[in-house]
Amino acid sequence: MEHKVRDLALAPRGRHQIYWAERNMPVLMKIRSRFEREKPLAGLTIAASLHVTKETAVLARTLAAGGAKVVLIPSNPLSTQDEVAAALAEEGIGVYAWRGMNEREYYNAIGFAISHSPDLTMDDGADLTTSLHKLAHGLADRTLDYVAETAEGADLAKIAGRIRGGTEETTTGVIRLRALHREGKLLYPIIAVNESYTKYLFDNRYGTGQSTWDGIMRATNALIAGKVVVVAGYGWVGRGIAARAKGLGARRVIVTEISPIRALEALFDGFEVMPMSQAAEIGDVFITATGDIRVIDLDDILKMKDGAILANAGHFNVEVDVEGLERIARSKRTIRPYLDEYELPTGRKVYLVGEGRLANLVAAEGHPSEVMDMSFANQALAVEYLAKNRLEIGVYKLPDELDVEVARLKLEAMGVEIDKLTEEQRKYISSWELGT
Ligand code: ADE
Numbered sequence: 001m002e003h004k005v006r007d008l009a010l011a012p013r014g015r016h017q018i019y020w021a022e023r024n025m026p027v028l029m030k031i032r033s034r035f036e037r038e039k040p041l042a043g044l045t046i047a048a049s050l051h052v053t054k055e056t057a058v059l060a061r062t063l064a065a066g067g068a069k070v071v072l073i074p075s076n077p078l079s080t081q082d083e084v085a086a087a088l089a090e091e092g093i094g095v096y097a098w099r100g101m102n103e104r105e106y107y108n109a110i111g112f113a114i115s116h117s118p119d120l121t122m123d124d125g126a127d128l129t130t131s132l133h134k135l136a137h138g139l140a141d142r143t144l145d146y147v148a149e150t151a152e153g154a155d156l157a158k159i160a161g162r163i164r165g166g167t168e169e170t171t172t173g174v175i176r177l178r179a180l181h182r183e184g185k186l187l188y189p190i191i192a193v194n195e196s197y198t199k200y201l202f203d204n205r206y207g208t209g210q211s212t213w214d215g216i217m218r219a220t221n222a223l224i225a226g227k228v229v230v231v232a233g234y235g236w237v238g239r240g241i242a243a244r245a246k247g248l249g250a251r252r253v254i255v256t257e258i259s260p261i262r263a264l265e266a267l268f269d270g271f272e273v274m275p276m277s278q279a280a281e282i283g284d285v286f287i288t289a290t291g292d293i294r295v296i297d298l299d300d301i302l303k304m305k306d307g308a309i310l311a312n313a314g315h316f317n318v319e320v321d322v323e324g325l326e327r328i329a330r331s332k333r334t335i336r337p338y339l340d341e342y343e344l345p346t347g348r349k350v351y352l353v354g355e356g357r358l359a360n361l362v363a364a365e366g367h368p369s370e371v372m373d374m375s376f377a378n379q380a381l382a383v384e385y386l387a388k389n390r391l392e393i394g395v396y397k398l399p400d401e402l403d404v405e406v407a408r409l410k411l412e413a414m415g416v417e418i419d420k421l422t423e424e425q426r427k428y429i430s431s432w433e434l435g436t
């Protein structure tokens with residue numbers, strides 16, 4: 001299929017990377033074997049907007065094995081692994097992705113995906129799905145002009161109406177799509193993969209928990225032991241990052257929160273809790289994981305110590321006020337790959353990882369394959385479910401039995417056995433009469 005990637009000569013390196021991911025994604029590989037036999041996606045075109053990584057390649061190959069025509073575009077301008085994109089393009093996947101796309105190229109990629117008239121969409125952050133909906137609802141903005149540049153041939157007003165369903169990978173995307181549905185504007189059913197237990201309990205917590213630190217350490221090579229770490233947000237992502245900060249030897253781990261319940265959880269998990277305005281003066285490393293905007297604002301940045309490191313783990317680059325930082329900085333220079341130094345008006349210097357975008361995917365390789373194995377098993381089962389069932393418009397969780405099946409397959413692959421209920425136990429926990 002047509003494609004646009006950085007350099008096809010990178011393909012051999014990409015194939016090795018994908019091979020390494022496949023070795024560590026046994027659940028998805030098992031689903032692939034079944035897809036090869038059953039071809040549940042035959043005749044369907046899937047447009048996937050995902051981080052173009054070696055793990056995503058394993059998913060793309062699995063969808064293709066199921067009979068789908070796969071078009072793959074990025075879900076972030078800076079997360080594409082060019083060697084992986086090259087390998088997939090060579091295999092006939094319609095990849096339109098390279099690392100370091102500008103805004104226009106990023107939305108051109110969405111137009112490219114739309115031009116293939118997909119039957120199903122797959123999204124991470126909801127840029128593809130929301131662009132399709134904006135077009136269908138006749139909205140106009142700069143990004144849609146860029147989409148239209150490459151969506152030639154597609155009937156842009158009708159296209160969302162003929163899509164039979166879509167999936168969404170991440171918390172931020174699910175929030176956007178639920179908002180779209182609340183306004184009565186959602187045009188096709190969505191399976192919120194993020195809401196599977198075998199996704200968020202593992203990917204968000206252990207995946208981001210490890211890979212965000214991987215990104216920060218590759219960008220800075222800083223020693224975490226002895227540092228004061230500030231984690232903004234104590235959702236599943238923040239929890240993972242805070243737990244790993246402790247494991248890496250941080251001297252203090254401070255959590256900032258807006259939810260009284262999550263703040264209490266953080267306290268009882270053994271972390272300090274205080275407002276960002278106070279934490280800003282104390283921290284050495286700041287990591288945002290809230291999904292919201294300007295969680296670290298200019299007032300906070302101006303209070304920070306000389307040498308403070310700032311990184312973001314949330315989907316969009318809005319959590320640290322990078323625009324404000326750019327505006328007030330006396331000077332800026334790139335010190336190392338994915339590490340920018342800003343000199344503040346106070347003369348102090350702060351260091352921003354990966355332009356304030358997802359540190360794990362920009363400065364490292366994203367979540368390890370073992371974790372994406374479960375997330376993408378959910379994605380594969382979700383598109384199969386959408387292919388086999390006609391759902392009403394709405395935002396759904398994947399059926400529980402499929403979620404449990406992913407966990408069962410993962411345990412099996414790890415060689416771990418668990419107990420089974422006896423008949424007596426099954427009766428006991430399903431009766432209301434039996435007590436003391
Ligand atoms: N999101 C986080 N880590 C990822 C990875 N390795 N591949 C695709 N999407 C991701």
